[in-house]
């Protein structure tokens with residue numbers, strides 16, 4: 519990948535896509551190709567294939583997808599599987615037809631079996647049943663990995679798949695029905711502070727351990743994989759360490775300036791006790807996370823405040 523290469527970022531207005539866009543620009547890549555959803559609906563096969571045939575990008579970053587938290591995944595199960603499958607099929611097949619040799623597909627750590635050994639290695643894919651609440655989304659992401667793998671095997675392309683852990687950061691989604699744990703807790707804690715609440719109630723026991731990665735660290739990993747032209751395959755991208763939900767809530771309370779205490783609603787489910795990715799493959803390539811949780815939450819909160827005030 520050189521500075522003149524034509525790079526298409528699908529989903530450049532999303533959290534990951536916008537981080538890729540910012541970082542590629544900062545690194546001096548000038549030939550960035552983007553389209554909003556209004557300009558190009560990625561579920562429209564004819565439009566996507568025509569766009570790729572006409573524009574002929576050299577590299578494709580696939581950061582467009584239907585994304586959401588547990589509630590959205592569990593409620594809009596058909597939309598999650600249909601939209602993700604069709605977006606992946608349209609872009610990957612269209613890219614291959616347009617002669618794109620290098621593409622990066624973004625999956626998710628939920629592709630791994632619900633109860634697999636920790637930390638989770640890439641090779642655990644398809645070794646056990648998935649978590650039920652987001653199974654349709656996970657199946658669509660597994661299909662994306664298999665699309666990349668199959669085009670590589672049959673046609674000799676070099677399409678690589680990245681499995682990020684839970685992400686948060688600039689341009690996150692704060693819609694309460696659609697958000698993940700970090701934005702949901704930031705919003706809830708902020709509102710609790712404004713109301714002057716004495717207690718912040720968090721779902722579950724607070725004991726499950728989860729891993730959180732600031733989105734700029736993920737973008738750096740994706741760009742490195744594209745620049746280095748490493749052999750294709752699946753790459754986990756995570757923080758390398760995890761925290762309990764209680765520790766996450768306390769970090770957010772500190773950053774937001776909430777003075778009360780935290781309590782846990784144990785009538786609500788905890789989910790799997792631990793979910794941590796093994797990131798040895800990325801470490802071997804020289805990448806590791808650099809933004810710690812307190813620093814990342816501070817940046818995410820400033821972004822939340824800037825948006826909330828607009």
Ligand SMILES: NC(=O)c1ccc[n+]([C@@H]2O[C@H](COP(=O)([O-])OP(=O)(O)OC[C@H]3O[C@@H](n4cnc5c(N)ncnc54)[C@H](OP(=O)(O)O)[C@@H]3O)[C@@H](O)[C@H]2O)c1
Pocket residue numbers: 528529530531532533534535554555556558559560561580581582583584585605624625626627681682683684685686689690691698
């Ligand atoms: N967020 C996480 O914690 C997380 C964790 C692991 C993996 N990932 C993966 O990372 C990728 C990016 O996620 P994200 O958090 O950046 O999601 P996001 O903020 O919701 O961004 C998704 C982007 O895709 C675009 N998009 C969706 N459907 C489209 C369509 N039919 N036509 C055109 N554009 C469409 C959206 O456009 P609009 O702006 O118009 O809606 C948005 O810009 C996804 O593949 C996701 O699975 C995310």
